[in-house]
Amino acid sequence: MPRNNASSSIKDSRALVKPDPLLPIPVSIVIASIFTVYPMSSSWSIWRPEFMLMLTLFWVMSQPKWCGVWFAFFIGFLMDLMLDSHLGTHAFVYVLLTFAARFLTRNKRILTFPSRWIIAVIVIVLNFVLLFLFHRMIGNLVPLWFWSPIIPSILVWPVICFLLKRWRGA
Secondary structure, rough: OOOOHHHOOOOHHHHHHHOOOOOHHHHHHHHHHHHHHOOOOOHHHOOOOOHHHHHHHHHHHHHOOOOOOOHHHHHHHHHHHHHOOOOOOHHHHHHHHHHHHHHHHHOOOOOHHHHOOOOOOOHHHHHHHHHHHHHOOOOOOOOHHHHHHHHHHHHHHHHHHOOOHHEEEE
């Protein structure tokens, strides 16, 4: 008796469909916002990773159809409001970093974990360089501890990837 291949092909096509990120994106934004503004002692807060930047980078690389430049602008604007910084600073930087991440991933069909981590390191360092340049252009003196979240952000990136890998889509 011949086997019906139509039902097996439907099951195979469902396995290839990317999970819908409609719920995980806002939930992850709320959780990252809490981690970003949660009160800590000043000796620990200077080592706080850039959760919103890494979350934006993760969603831009993992779900490019859902999260693009406007998503990055919104998250950057949210960061400006949460951190009480000059309005548009983080929004502008996040848009530039989203463009850089898209540029670095445009020719890659499958992003492996090491390639994602290398792109994340580049974007994290570029974030601090751009914010440093912005602060210097407006005349602010930037303390040395401004650079301290770079290493924790790079080390937390795999944790974020692991926690959100179910909705990664690729």
